[in-house]
Amino acid sequence: xxxxxxxxxxxxxxxxxxxxxxxxxxxxxxxxxxxxxxxxxxxxxxxxxxxxxxxxxxxxxxxxxxxxxxxxxxxxxxxxxxxxxxxxxxxxxxxxxxxxxxxxxxxxxxxxxxxxxxxxxxxxxxxxxxxxxxxxxxxxxxxxxxxxxxxxxxxxxxxxxxxxxxxxxxxxxxxxxxxxxxxxxxxxxxxxxxxxxxxxxxxxxxxxxxxxxxxxxxxxxxxxxxxxxxxxxxxxxxxxxxxxxxxxxxxxxxxxxxxxxxxxxxxxxxxxxxxxxxxxxxxxxxxxxxxxxxxxxxxxxxxxxxx
Numbered sequence: 001x002x003x004x005x006x007x008x009x010x011x012x013x014x015x016x017x018x019x020x021x022x023x024x025x026x027x028x029x030x031x032x033x034x035x036x037x038x039x040x041x042x043x044x045x046x047x048x049x050x051x052x053x054x055x056x057x058x059x060x061x062x063x064x065x066x067x068x069x070x071x072x073x074x075x076x077x078x079x080x081x082x083x084x085x086x087x088x089x090x091x092x093x094x095x096x097x098x099x100x101x102x103x104x105x106x107x108x109x110x111x112x113x114x115x116x117x118x119x120x121x122x123x124x125x126x127x128x129x130x131x132x133x134x135x136x137x138x139x140x141x142x143x144x145x146x147x148x149x150x151x152x153x154x155x156x157x158x159x160x161x162x163x164x165x166x167x168x169x170x171x172x173x174x175x176x177x178x179x180x181x182x183x184x185x186x187x188x189x190x191x192x193x194x195x196x197x198x199x200x201x202x203x204x205x206x207x208x209x210x211x212x213x214x215x216x217x218x219x220x221x222x223x224x225x226x227x228x229x230x231x232x233x234x235x236x237x238x239x240x241x242x243x244x245x246x247x248x249x250x251x252x253x254x255x256x257x258x259x260x261x262x263x264x265x266x267x268x269x270x271x272x273x274x275x276x277x278x279x280x281x282x283x284x285x286x287x288x289x290x291x292x293x294x295x296x297x298x299x300x301x302x303x304x305x306x307x
Contacts, residue, residue: 015251020054020074021046023083027056034088034137035062040070052076060090067096113178128191132183192230197300199234205252213254214261223249 024043026085031040039061073086092098114120116194123127187195204210211233217223222239224229233251237244242257 014050015030016048016054017052017076018050018120019081020083021078023054024056024086026083027074028058030072030085030088031058035060035070035090044069049073052078062090065090065097069093073238077277097133098214126185128188128194129185130188130191133188137177196230196233199248200250203237203247203249203251203253205254207253209229210250210253213256213258216252216254217249217258218251219258219260220254223251254263 026051028040028043039060041061043056044059045057047055047057053075055071055073058072060066060068060070064081069089069092070088071091072088074083074084075086108222109120150196200206202234205216210216217235217237220239222237222242224236226234226236235251237247237249237259239245239255241257242255244255
């Protein structure tokens with residue numbers, strides 16, 4: 001039993017070749033030749049890679065490569081006494097600083113990352129899109145238009161991309177343009193569901209804001225209805241003081257800015273003034289004299305001696 005165990009351990013971890021293990025100076029010279037001067041440190045270990053194949057490890061003092069090691073592999077031919085160099089490479093150790101795993105740009109992109117002038121290409125087989133209209137002036141299968149002529153037409157169209165394309169009357173493209181739906185691709189059902197899930201997660205009934213709202217958006221005057229099939233579940237918020245202003249919101253969403261949540265009372269009507277100080281009273285410059293005394297003296301009264 002012990003002999004079998006010894007043989008199995010030997011098969012898993014072969015004993016390093018003596019001549020290869022002693023070739024430390026050869027391995028160091030190879031590491032110093034590949035690295036910058038003064039960055040190859042102490043010899044830290046030897047690992048047997050196979051029969052007469054050994055890898056020497058040296059500490060790396062390269063700035064920014066903490067925990068990395070220079071690995072130099074040497075080998076020896078059968079029955080040969082000369083050790084030759086195999087390869088030299090810088091490898092990370094157990095506690096080495098490593099860069100994060102590379103992620104494709106399509107998976108790194110996040111909402112809001114695009115800036116002015118950036119272009120976001122879409123795949124030809126994007127599941128979110130489907131053909132908007134088909135059959136744009138395509139020749140029938142038995143048409144006299146040859147493949148060479150079709151390629152020539154495509155090349156000419158590529159040179160005139162900035163010029164308006166003439167569309168024959170009655171074609172599918174012309175009808176689509178008149179209806180305002182001339183788009184090469186439109187959202188597929190999968191794309192609609194994906195957008196609906198994304199909007200519902202951001203401004204849906206399960207958000208903390210909606211849970212504390214006095215009413216839902218379906219009864220709010222600030223909700224702008226959407227067109228198409230999504231109008232049954234979503235709209236656009238137009239409340240500039242709301243948290244979702246300008247965003248697509250679920251009809252079941254809500255916030256404290258609901259139009260009917262808290263109506264401000266009308267200011268009370270002020271009471272009438274006890275003394276009217278706003279009216280202008282007119283007064284005569286010479287008031288009229290009243291009573292039985294005439295305003296003009298009588299002529300007969302002078303003859304009688306009355307004054």
